Amino acid sequence: MTTLSLKKITSAWIITILALFVLAIAFGITMRFNQGANINLDPAKFYSLLTTHGVTMIGIWAVAGMVAVNYLLARYVPVSTSLNVFAFILTVVGVVMLWVTTFIGHFHAAWTFLYPLPFYVAWEKWATPVFLLGLGVLGIGWFVWAVGMMLQILKKYSLRHTFAWQHLTTKHDVAVETPPFILITTVSLIGIIVCLLAAVVLLVLFFAEYFSSGSFVNDPLLMKNLTYFFGHTLANESLYLGLATLYELMPEVSGRPKFKTTWYVALGWNCTMVFVLTAFFHHLYMDFVQPVGFQMIGQLASYFASLPAAAVTAFSVMVLVFKNPIKWSLTNILFFLGVVGWLIGGVGALIDSTVSNNIFLHNTLWVPAHFHTYNAMGNVLFSLAFFNWAANEFVGNQNETKSYSLKIVLLLIGGFGFVLMFYFAGAYSVPRRYSVYPQEFTSAALLASAGAWFACIYLVVILWMFFDIVKKCFKVFSPSY
């Protein structure tokens, strides 16, 4: 059941996430203008911005997915508001710690803080432990919250029903149907729990070396595996949380019957759960000490992780909208475009994860190109759709009368224009994570400038939505609500 306290904490999350999003986009645009030689940042400042941008974006969109599923989960099982508030407080504390390290401590080892970089102190000495601690604070908050949600689901559904295994047999146990929302939420929460545990192990190993004064050192290979086990998986699971929201809300706002869990939906998501946990090996293609078998697992799992979920979702969404009378609104348009962005970005990712292509695309701007596509034009749109729906829910009006076509046109031009400039540069072998480009990359700066201007258009739409949504969210805090 949706209580007032759940609405209040969800509103607080939405306002905070959107505010952080606007700032993080501004940092992104600043970086892109610097790469375009329109402004001239000190390199250390650029990398501090890169670190803040990366860690903030990954963090807010992971947690946005959790906020959405937590809100909708209340339709099926009781959810704990105290855990939600606990996670919110730790998130705010964690973000403040991280921003203090990057802006005051000048920490700039990127959001991946790949071992041993944080130990090569090129910033304030305290910034390394505080950055790691900040990540720990975020991790603990989200871990406890995710476990709490998982346990609530398991209280109502048996393990077999949670994973919808009854839908895989020919003899249907129709007495209990697992809603797709529960299946996808379970799959994603399990992934989140695993990757947050990987983060805990990683941080413990970092601190063990930090405090051992040389008597204990880490294996760079293990640390890199753990880093991507955590980072890659978290980024992927955030998307799946967004998809859980889509399965729950899109038919509802479109005026269509709810999605059902069929055998292929159950199979697709079960496969995704397993494969997504091993796809991160593709980040280690260049690590020659990793045995070839692991590299093969990385390539195969990358295909198998994305295909079932993507194929099933694309099919389900096509069935929903094709030749059916749909009640279009900003919410379901955002869901629909999010699926398009996710699929385009997914194809970009598959191209890159294929070893023969990776030799050319590794660490070029193709990498930010594909992940910005399925984030900025995929996952973000899923969460914005939820935010828009929730804000309307808070004011009790899902029948928006305002025209949204200009918003959508600008969003498409700004968003896809921005990522297209990354794709062009990636195909042209421009390396990623460069503060300024060497002269040899003749068109890199031009593409960066163009990308920055497109991103400005994207930012305008986000600000527009921000004011619309936040205005409604604030209403739940009014005493007369």
Place this chain on the structure above:
Amino acid sequence: MLQGVLTFILITICVASSFSKPGDYSLTEESRLYTKISDVELATAQGRFRLSEVYGQSPVMIAFIFTRCSGICSPFLLRLNENIKALSSKINFRVLVVSFDSADSLADMVALAQRYGLTANSQWLFATTRQINELNTSVGFHPVWDSTKRQYDHEALLVGVNENGYIVKKLTGIREPRDLLVMIKEINNDFVLSYPLPRKNMLFSCFTYNPATGEKKASLGLVVLLLPALITLLLLFWFSLKKQEANRAS
């Protein structure tokens, strides 16, 4: 009195520091890396041409010596010659031996090539240049003239330059063939593998490696990598078991 002593100490420090040599004599192999080498004019037995014409054809290793050297130059060149022969690498590169002593003439360099039996070897080139100071500065090489010994105080320096004229590796001292091979790869823009080996204080390495046999074995680190998934599975099963028990009891 105290004032006098302090003034004396202050004056001594100022005078001493103004007489001391600049402390730029460094043996680091990292200085000037990834910067372009100065495109000086070279005089060789084959004629006069610019350095860019040499590296433009194939990557080049530049050895800095002078012919009157009574120290490191001879063993340095000798070992360089032996190591390159031993490697018998098929990779494309040339070796340019440049004198950094303006007193050396082209005839001195030709005589040096003869002494090492390298006159007819097209891979080797012996040269002098009138722009030696410019070349030295561009690679971060600072020989110091010792007027008492009438010798240069200098290190044995080998500089690797790729086909675009960038300094991509520097080696100081007489080095093993293995190091040379790394330089040959670097100047040819080949990928150079490097990874710290598992050590005693590295408790959780993913693999153990025996350098003698080249054998790799799975190790404790892989268990650490599996730990997050295992803990989650245990958590799930533990909770669903507890639930089953509670259901049975009720």
